[in-house]
Amino acid sequence: MDLDSKDREIIGILAKDARISIKALAAKIDLSRSATSERLSKLERSGVIRGYRADIASQDPALISAFLLIRLERTPMHSLLDTLAAFPAVKRVSSVSGELDLIVEVEAQTMEALNTVRDRIAVSGGVCDLTTSIILRDEIQRA
Amino acid sequence: MDLDSKDREIIGILAKDARISIKALAAKIDLSRSATSERLSKLERSGVIRGYRADIASQDPALISAFLLIRLERTPMHSLLDTLAAFPAVKRVSSVSGELDLIVEVEAQTMEALNTVRDRIAVSGGVCDLTTSIILRDEIQRA
DNA sequence: TTCGCTTCCGACCAAAGGACGGTTGCACCG
């Protein structure tokens, strides 16, 4: 699916305010409601717009985050991915090239909870080496 | 602002589908439309819900991302942060504890662009050691 | 030119939403 400028306008507006009405959206991009509605549902059907998410303020600013830098005994390691996915604390897992094999981002309420996750992962089969880097501060964060 | 279980239900539902109608939302949490609407606007006013965003599929699957794992000669290193912030390719910078000092996430159109960023950062004053981990795949990604 | 396709518009009618009055439950206090 290729997007024209109107489609990109729609995406840009919805990226900032996903609950805007079709009418207001139509006015912004200077099209009729029906045409806008049709374009929108096409963008949804084609998968360009994957969904709409509420942006929730972190209820607990005391959350502790860390990167776990993992070397595996061999790759790929599907069972470990299942293990990781089972932890709600695991926010992101990326396969990477180089010395490391996986970079895992975790987030927990307490240092204790973080350690528990870390230990459970460390003793999982296939993990050769695991380094924990606690995030002290997010210096830069962009969309 | 403290949230009860209904509020958390609302948040959970909207986090997955921010364009759901108030009526459908009300039905899901078993409250009237008006009560649901009132709770929702309170959540918005109080800042618990910061906004609503369309989840846009990456139009360019050819984007290359990497983590740069950085050790500094000394910390903190404010000038380096300014340098990093100047690159649009730099998506996130976290100060971490342990062996490493900074974990930088970068995203570029081409491997060449990525390398340029990497090199520019590597020769910046204060960088003691820099390891690049190209992201091969994002295995898990959560809100 | 004529066909087929896409995109647009306006109109219709059903669905959704804002606003309001009234009820209930509960904490507070004289």
Next chain:
DNA sequence: CGGTGCAACCGTCCTTTGGTCGGAAGCGAA
């Protein structure tokens, strides 16, 4: 104990919004 204020809820009224349709316009291919 009874009264008062408050917060949350409900259902209803009426406006706004949205999905859908038929028809028009633009455009490329046959």
